[in-house]
Amino acid sequence: MGTNIMDIMIVDDHPLFREGLKTIISRDQHFAVCAEAGSGGEGIALARTNRPDIVLVDISMPDKSGIQMIRELKDELPQTRFVIISMHSEADYIIEAFRAGATAYIIKESAAGQLIKGLHTVAKGNIFLDGALSQEVVFKLLQTKDDADDGQNDPYSTLTPREQEVMRMLAEGLTAKGMAEQLFISPKTVENHRTNLMKKLGLKNSVELVRYAARLGLINIETWAI
Incomplete structure (x- = not known):
């Protein structure tokens, strides 16, 4: 050329x-x-x-x-x-x-x-x-x-794009079945992503996940009754 x-x-x-x-x-x-x-x-x-x-x-x-x-x-x-x-x-x-x-x-x-x-x-x-x-x-x-210098100190930056998608959906209240249908993956794969991202972020339950997502600005905490 x-x-x-x-x-x-x-x-x-x-x-x-x-x-x-x-x-x-x-x-x-x-x-x-x-x-x-x-x-x-x-x-x-x-x-x-x-x-x-x-x-x-x-x-x-x-x-x-x-x-x-x-x-x-x-x-x-x-x-x-x-x-x-x-x-x-x-x-x-x-x-x-x-x-x-x-x-x-x-x-x-x-x-x-x-x-x-x-x-x-x-x-x-x-x-x-x-x-x-x-x-x-x-x-x-x-x-x-x-x-942030390079994002390495932010646990969220260690998530894969798919794990970030699953995290948003979890924070929005979607079920594993609902996420699986939207992402065209199996519920078992969704659960694997959930386990991995919770471990990476050091979160113990869904309430902590919602609050973490709200701090990042991914969801509006005021729409949730926690």
């Missing part, structure tokens, strides 16, 4: 969404899709082979999260920029993505209008944050960046 064209790899487990991204990218002559993958593991293998300039990656995937994928690749591919495209707009996901090594965060529903702008921004070596994100999320992101 010509020197002015940047190679992009897409990693997302939804084929139709990948097609949509390719259509958007094809409209700009500065970028071209060189590879695509439907899972984190496949994405890692293809990234090592193709060494793309930019990787567009979802957070939630069946085998390995986009954040885990970035952590594994960032040292091997120091010239590659990682752009998260996710349905999640919560501050903790965004913070974790940037800590892992992402250079941009775009919300899926605004990808049509934000993707090209984000690609040009990271191509110049800059950070890009989706304009659709609320000021509250941005403020929390900046505040967390100032208050």
Whole structure:
């Protein structure tokens, strides 16, 4: 490829969404899709082979999260920029993505209008944050960046994206069966995630979990009768 064209790899487990991204990218002559993958593991293998300039990656995937994928690749591919495209707009996901090594965060529903702008921004070596994100999320992101050096002292930062999802649902009062249906996993897997996250956070029961989630700003404690 010509020197002015940047190679992009897409990693997302939804084929139709990948097609949509390719259509958007094809409209700009500065970028071209060189590879695509439907899972984190496949994405890692293809990234090592193709060494793309930019990787567009979802957070939630069946085998390995986009954040885990970035952590594994960032040292091997120091010239590659990682752009998260996710349905999640919560501050903790965004913070974790940037800590892992992402250079941009775009919300899926605004990808049509934000993707090209984000690609040009990271191509110049800059950070890009989706304009659709609320000021509250941005403020929390900046505040967390100032208050924590690398997040290693915060137990919440040790949770995987899936464990964070389960934690939110637990705090909101969902049953294991309800969570399993929403996350397309078994109730037994939900219970395993619950056990792991409670251990990591040092919590003993659901009441402590709800209060912990409220302190993080994940839920409104006033809506609960504890």
